Amino acid sequence: MLELQDVTAGYERRAPVFRDVSLTVAPGEAVGLLGPSGCGKSTLARVAALLHRPDAGRVVIDGTPAGGWRHRAPRAQRTAFGVVFQQPRLSADPRLRLADLVAEPLRANGRSAEVADAVRELTERVGLGPELLGRRPHEVSDGQLQRACLARALILKPRWLVCDEMTAMLDASTTAALVAVVEEYRAESGAGLLAVGHDRVLLRRWCDRTVEWDGLGASPGE
Amino acid sequence: MTTATDTTPAAPVLSVQGLSVRFRMRGGAFVRAVSDAHFELGSGECLALVGESGCGKSVLASALLGLLPGNAETAGSALLGGDIDLLSADEQTLARTVRGRRIGLVPQSPAAHLTPVRTVRSQLEETVRELTGTPKPDVRKAAVAAAERAAFPADHLDRHPHELSGGLAQRAATALALIGDAPLLLADEPTTGLDRDLVERTVDELKRHTGDTRALLMITHDLAAAERIADRIAVMYAGRIVEQADARAFFGEPGPRHPYARGLLNALPEREFTPIPGMPPELADLPAGCAFAPRCPSATPACEELPLLVDGVACHHALEAQRA
Ligand SMILES: Nc1ncnc2c1ncn2[C@@H]1O[C@H](COP(=O)(O)OP(=O)(O)O)[C@@H](O)[C@H]1O
Ligand code: SF4
Ligand SMILES: [Mg+2]
Numbered sequence: 001m002l003e004l005q006d007v008t009a010g011y012e013r014r015a016p017v018f019r020d021v022s023l024t025v026a027p028g029e030a031v032g033l034l035g036p037s038g039c040g041k042s043t044l045a046r047v048a049a050l051l052h053r054p055d056a057g058r059v060v061i062d063g064t065p066a067g068g069w070r071h072r073a074p075r076a077q078r079t080a081f082g083v084v085f086q087q088p089r090l091s092a093d094p095r096l097r098l099a100d101l102v103a104e105p106l107r108a109n110g111r112s113a114e115v116a117d118a119v120r121e122l123t124e125r126v127g128l129g130p131e132l133l134g135r136r137p138h139e140v141s142d143g144q145l146q147r148a149c150l151a152r153a154l155i156l157k158p159r160w161l162v163c164d165e166m167t168a169m170l171d172a173s174t175t176a177a178l179v180a181v182v183e184e185y186r187a188e189s190g191a192g193l194l195a196v197g198h199d200r201v202l203l204r205r206w207c208d209r210t211v212e213w214d215g216l217g218a219s220p221g222e
Numbered sequence: 223m224t225t226a227t228d229t230t231p232a233a234p235v236l237s238v239q240g241l242s243v244r245f246r247m248r249g250g251a252f253v254r255a256v257s258d259a260h261f262e263l264g265s266g267e268c269l270a271l272v273g274e275s276g277c278g279k280s281v282l283a284s285a286l287l288g289l290l291p292g293n294a295e296t297a298g299s300a301l302l303g304g305d306i307d308l309l310s311a312d313e314q315t316l317a318r319t320v321r322g323r324r325i326g327l328v329p330q331s332p333a334a335h336l337t338p339v340r341t342v343r344s345q346l347e348e349t350v351r352e353l354t355g356t357p358k359p360d361v362r363k364a365a366v367a368a369a370e371r372a373a374f375p376a377d378h379l380d381r382h383p384h385e386l387s388g389g390l391a392q393r394a395a396t397a398l399a400l401i402g403d404a405p406l407l408l409a410d411e412p413t414t415g416l417d418r419d420l421v422e423r424t425v426d427e428l429k430r431h432t433g434d435t436r437a438l439l440m441i442t443h444d445l446a447a448a449e450r451i452a453d454r455i456a457v458m459y460a461g462r463i464v465e466q467a468d469a470r471a472f473f474g475e476p477g478p479r480h481p482y483a484r485g486l487l488n489a490l491p492e493r494e495f496t497p498i499p500g501m502p503p504e505l506a507d508l509p510a511g512c513a514f515a516p517r518c519p520s521a522t523p524a525c526e527e528l529p530l531l532v533d534g535v536a537c538h539h540a541l542e543a544q545r546a
Contacts, residue, residue: 037388037417086415127501141276144501169414171274171443172489177497198417205491 001026002048002160002192007057009040009047016055017043021216023194025160027062030186030193032203035213042086042164045196049081049162062159079109082153082191086165088145092137098144099123099133102151109156122151126181143174150178154185161186164196179206233304235406235437236263236286240298241309243278243285247293253506255281257461258298260531265405268429268438270448270469272486273458277502279441280330282458283410285309286439287325288316303405322353326399328409328428335395336383342369342394343379346401353402372397373427389420393427400431407432409440413447425451445490449473457483460502460513464536479535482514512538 002025010016017040025031035041046052047059053069060066067074085091092101102122103115123133126147137145146166153161161182167175183206186193197203203210243256255278263269271279284290286300286308300308302324311320321327329335337345346365350356356364369379374393383391392412399407409428413421421444429451432438442448448455452469457480465472465480478484485498500517503509511526512518518525520539529536 036419037415129501141274143275169275169443172445172486173498174274175497176489176491176495179495180497199491200418202491205495 001060001062002194003058003060004044004048005058005060007044007047007054007059009043009052009054009057013055020057022057023048023211023216025192025194027159028186028190028192029209030195030207032207032210033194033196033213034198034200034203034210035196036198039213041196041213045083045162045164045194048194049083049160050078051083075109079105079156080159081162082156082158082160083162084146084150084153084164084166086168088142088149088169089137092145092149094137097134097136098128098140098148101137101148102133102155105152105156118155119151122155123148125154125184126151127177142169143171146170146174146178150181154181157189159189159191161191161193162196163193165198166195167202168197168199175202233301234262234264235267235303236439237301237304238262238286238298239300241282241285241300242297243281243290244295245291245293246295247506251506254461254508255505256285257508259463261456261463261466263406263437263439265437266432266434267454268432268440268452269454269456270452271439271441271456271458271463272443272445272448274443274486274502276505277458278461278505279458280410283408283439283441286408287321287327288313322349322399322402322404324402324404325406325408326402326404328396328399328407328412330411330414336391336398338383341380341382342374342386342397345394346379346397349398349401368397368401369394371400371431388416389423392416392420392424396424396427396431405436407436407438409438409442411442412440413442413444421447422450445473445487457486460508461505462513462536463531464514466531466534479540480537481518481520481539485517512536 004021004023007021008016008019021044033041043052047054050066050069050073058065061077061080067077099119103119106112106115106118128144128147132140132144167178185191195203195207238259238261241256241259245253245255247253259282261269273279285296288308288311296309298309302308343365346368347361350361350364350368366376369376372393374390374397378390386394407428412428413424416424425447428438428440449469455467455469455472456463457465459482465478465483472478478487488494489497498517503513510528512529515521515525524538529538
């Protein structure tokens with residue numbers, strides 16, 4: 001279970017983006033969070049994935065309260081999450097070849113021995129051929145780079161996936177392909193999903209249930 | 223394959239014939255970004271050019287604006303208003319008489335297109351001074367009117383771009399694009415990153431500005447946005463326009479005739495939500511025959527030969543695709 005309890009968060013203490021938001025994702029469940037741009041849903045997604053420290057409230061992951069945020073989060077909790085953002089170019093280190101981009105979480109966790117096999121399996125799964133793996137981000141399209149970012153998010157076999165507007169920049173076919181990869185992974189691993197976005201048609205088709213930002217009980221920051 | 227409409231005057235606003243763009247790479251290789259594109263656009267018409275990222279859409283737009291990088295080589299022609307070939311015009315002509323005056327560009331990321339250190343008002347006024355003969359005392363009023371035309375709120379005119387929401391930045395950029403009263407509006411992914419309501423509002427506004435007197439070329443990967451406002455659809459795959467169709471026939475009955483276009487529509491979450499298998503080919507390594515063949519369910523040995531665009535579709539088995 002992924003539980004967000006009465007979370008208040010933002011970028012300035014005195015003016016949080018939202019207050020008192022609660023949201024729960026059951027094990028294996030896919031929840032779509034819908035809201036207009038600027039409402040704070042990306043901020044909430046980052047809190048859920050332990051990437052942004054809330055001003056107040058709790059995040060409980062499979063019964064254990066979050067033990068820290070960002071690099072201070074306990075490794076076991078940090079690696080329980082796979083995260084994909086809207087803009088692959090902002091989240092991918094431009095110097096890394098795609099193969100190294102995908103392998104990065106394994107190396108960062110001292111598991112270099114597994115890199116070769118895992119990279120082969122995951123890049124195949126997301127449809128990236130070996131000829132692309134030697135390229136750097138500026139040498140591939142947005143869709144190809146997002147495929148690599150999804151492979152990276154799955155490489156530690158997370159129990160929770162957080163996808164923030166993962167497909168907003170992508171064409172219909174690449175969108176359907178990436179969603180299919182996420183769903184295939186979830187079907188075999190039982191991972192839960194929090195998908196954030198503004199495309200109602202997409203999230204309704206993709207997720208078990210969708211919730212509206214306005215229905216979360218968020219009171220505005222100021 | 224001209225789709226002349228009854229509103230088309232003598233010369234189309236834009237007539238693109240055999241437009242190709244290739245980039246010369248190190249080692250003598252070529253990236254063929256646009257191959258042999260043909261289309262026409264009359265006033266009052268909106269053509270949506272759709273296709274996945276990297277298929278050549280933006281290169282085509284850059285070619286029309288004379289904004290290609292130095293290693294680009296072009297072929298074909300792009301006649302604007304029947305009198306100026308955008309591909310062979312020199313930079314001075316393009317800068318002085320085309321960009322802003324005869325082609326209004328609505329950019330992909332308005333926030334990046336606006337000058338960050340200056341207010342919206344000062345950018346509008348500068349563009350008014352540059353592009354119109356407005357006498358000095360009237361510039362301020364003209365800038366306010368330009369903002370109003372794009373529904374940009376007057377009480378936000380003294381803000382800087384970073385103080386605007388995505389929707390207002392988009393309107394500011396649209397206001398700038400409209401000042402020169404250009405007969406052709408070129409919008410390159412005008413809705414990327416906007417949420418659905420804003421997408422709809424933005425494209426509706428573009429459509430409204432097109433009216434009966436301008437033509438709109440909208441480049442987008444957003445099929446819903448295209449369906450909302452386009453009269454005609456051109457589908458691009460691996461640098462080629464593989465289908466051109468009336469928008470209603472394309473999105474409704476009888477539907478797309480090219481297997482790629484059909485696959486793209488079927489991938490939509492409101493349709494089958496099934497991806498087209500595989501990925502597009504490298505533009506540096508295009509096959510001699512149909513570039514879609516490795517992904518195409520209808521491919522036969524005939525497809526090893528390049529299909530020409532005949533009757534709006536470039537496919538050896540277009541009819542079968544439609545009936546399937
Ligand atoms: N790093 C940041 N620093 C300051 N403000 C930010 C930052 N990131 C987002 N914001 C602001 O927080 C608000 C909510 O942003 P976000 O969570 O990204 O919204 P959404 O995902 O719903 O579009 C917006 O007003 C945005 O400008
Ligand atoms: S020409 Fe052949 S391979 Fe190409 S789209 Fe048509 S049927 Fe498919
Ligand atoms: Mg967001």
